Structure formats: structure tokens, C-alpha cells
Amino acid sequence: MRSAKRRARIExxxxxxxFYGSVIRVLLPVAIIxxxxxxxxxxxxxxxxxxxxxxxxxxxxxxxxxxVVDPVLGELTxxxxxxxxxxxxxxxxGTMRIKNVWQLGINENxxxxxxxxxxTRNFLFPVFLWSNSEAYNLTTxxxxxxxxxxxxxxxxxxxxxxxxxxxxxxxxxxxxxxxxIDLGKSQxxxxxxxxxxxxxxxxSGPISQRLTAYFSDNQMASVSPTIDIVDATGSYGVAxxxxxxxxxxxGKVVSIDRKVDKEDFDCVVYGxxxxxxxxxxxxxxxxxxxxxVNFDLEIDLGSSFTKIx
Numbered sequence: 001m002r003s004a005k006r007r008a009r010i011e012x013x014x015x016x017x018x019f020y021g022s023v024i025r026v027l028l029p030v031a032i033i034x035x036x037x038x039x040x041x042x043x044x045x046x047x048x049x050x051x052x053x054x055x056x057x058x059x060x061x062x063x064x065x066x067x068v069v070d071p072v073l074g075e076l077t078x079x080x081x082x083x084x085x086x087x088x089x090x091x092x093x094g095t096m097r098i099k100n101v102w103q104l105g106i107n108e109n110x111x112x113x114x115x116x117x118x119x120t121r122n123f124l125f126p127v128f129l130w131s132n133s134e135a136y137n138l139t140t141x142x143x144x145x146x147x148x149x150x151x152x153x154x155x156x157x158x159x160x161x162x163x164x165x166x167x168x169x170x171x172x173x174x175x176x177x178x179x180x181i182d183l184g185k186s187q188x189x190x191x192x193x194x195x196x197x198x199x200x201x202x203x204s205g206p207i208s209q210r211l212t213a214y215f216s217d218n219q220m221a222s223v224s225p226t227i228d229i230v231d232a233t234g235s236y237g238v239a240x241x242x243x244x245x246x247x248x249x250x251g252k253v254v255s256i257d258r259k260v261d262k263e264d265f266d267c268v269v270y271g272x273x274x275x276x277x278x279x280x281x282x283x284x285x286x287x288x289x290x291x292x293v294n295f296d297l298e299i300d301l302g303s304s305f306t307k308i309x
Contacts, residue, residue, distance in 0.1 A: 189201040
């Protein structure tokens with residue numbers, strides 16, 4: 001009798017063990033997948049699957065790549081800036097070949113921000129994300145290179161979740177959806193002897209809309225929000241350059257209010273549309289203001305802005 005009861009208890013324990021084992025085998029993979037999904041979402045700050053995403057990077061040969069990820073058209077467009085192109089470096093670092101800007105940023109402890117800011121300042125390409133040469137694999141479609149870009153990117157400010165989204169997008173885009181434009185082989189740059197006595201390139205004139213059209217913001221370009229710029233920088237041309245970049249994004253600069261006296265602050269962006277405010281704040285490293293404005297957007301520039309642009 002006792003033996004029968006004992007066998008029944010053992011059998012019951014076996015069934016319970018098998019049941020719990022089955023539950024664990026089902027729930028554990030689900031928990032892992034949900035955990036990974038949550039981790040990726042928490043580390044995705046810029047990709048929303050609708051807006052364009054732009055990043056710049058140095059290439060192994062010294063050239064600079066600027067890649068535009070367009071989820072609406074399903075396209076990847078990469079513009080190659082020859083490394084020997086003479087540019088006015090952001091943050092008042094003078095003029096030099098763009099291939100040297102990356103190392104200067106490292107030396108000055110600002111990383112690739114200096115490269116992104118210099119690309120925006122000289123070419124009007126709105127970009128604040130930067131990476132090292134592995135990002136070029138997005139254009140080539142090299143699987144091993146894209147995996148390296150996602151999991152071992154080296155220097156850069158592209159969050160992990162965004163790298164996954166960008167990498168997966170790049171793998172889905174076929175060759176017809178990928179465009180590469182070498183500015184050194186176009187009329188947008190002129191080849192000449194630079195100040196150091198060696199040949200290089202200079203920007204031929206105002207940046208063509210044929211190039212800047214790739215960088216329009218899908219959301220802003222559809223409505224062309226009105227923009228007022230309050231210029232208290234005390235520096236000639238800074239506000240005009242910022243206005244040109246904002247118009248590339250799709251805005252319409254209707255007023256530049258120039259203050260007689262410069263004011264000591266960096267920059268503040270105001271507006272009713274929080275998406276626009278956030279995008280512009282990220283691009284120019286500005287604070288987000290809360291005051292109501294008479295235009296769709298207002299950006300106030302102070303004298304300290306010239307130290308970061």
C-alpha cells in the first residue's frame with residue numbers, strides 16, 4: 001500500500017517537473033526575445049522608420065562619406081567628399097583639408113563632432129551622427145562589414161539600436177536603391193593648388209540644390225514651417241549659414257533679426273512642433289525652449305554658438 005502511494009507521489013512529481021520544464025522552455029525564449037527587443041528600443045534614439053537619417057564618417061583612404069538613409073523611398077545615397085578638399089573647420093579652427101578634421105577632433109577631445117559640424121557648415125548637409133570607416137559598408141552591402149558596424153563600430157555616436165535598424169535597412173536595399181556620388185568627379189568641386197602648395201579641391205560656389213535635395217527632412221519639407229532667427233552672435237555670416245541649413249531641411253526662413261550687441265549664450269530653439277524643435281536642437285547642439293513664438297520656429301543664436309559651430 002505504501003509502495004503504491006510512494007509510486008503515485010513520484011509520478012506526480014515527475015509530471016510537475018515535466019510541466020514546469022515545458023513552461024520554462026516556452027517562456028525562456030520569449031523572455032529573451034522580449035528582453036532583447038526592449039534593450040534595442042531603449043538604445044534607439046533617432047531611427048523611427050519614417051524620417052531620413054544622415055551620418056558622416058571618415059574612410060580608410062582619407063575621404064569623407066556622408067550617407068543618407070531614406071526609409072520612405074527605400075534608398076541609400078552616399079556622397080563622397082575627397083579628403084583633400086579645403087574646408088573652413090567648425091569652432092574657428094581655421095582652414096584645412098577635410099581629411100585632417102577627424103584627427104583634429106580627436107586631439108581636441110570632441111571626436112567626430114568636429115567633422116559633422118564642418119560638413120554641415122561647408123556643404124549645408126544637416127548631419128550630427130558620425131562614425132568611423134565601418135559605416136561605409138552600409139553602401140557596399142558587405143554583410144561582414146555591416147555586422148562589424150553594428151556590434152564593433154569603434155568611434156562614433158550612433159546608438160546600438162539605431163545601428164541595428166540602419167544595418168538591417170541597408171541589407172534590404174538592393175543595388176538599384178543605392179547611389180554613390182563622388183564630388184571629386186563632379187562640377188561641385190574645383191581642383192587647384194591649395195595654400196600648402198599641393199593639389200586639392202575647393203568648393204566651386206554655392207552648394208547646388210541637386211545635392212542638398214537628398215537631405216530634406218520628409219516631415220518639414222511637406223509643410224515648410226516658417227522660421228525666425230535671432231542673431232546675437234556678433235559674427236558675420238553665422239546666422240545666414242544656419243538659415244541655409246534650415247532651408248535645406250525644408251524650413252522657410254522669413255526673418256533674421258540681428259542684435260546690435262552680442263549676447264553670451266549658445267543657442268535655443270522654440271516652436272509648437274516638438275519634433276521640429278528636437279531635430280534642430282540635435283543638429284546644432286541647442287537647448288529646447290518652452291516659450292510661445294510668433295512663427296512656427298524660432299532659433300536664438302548667442303556668441304557662444306560660434307564655439308560649437
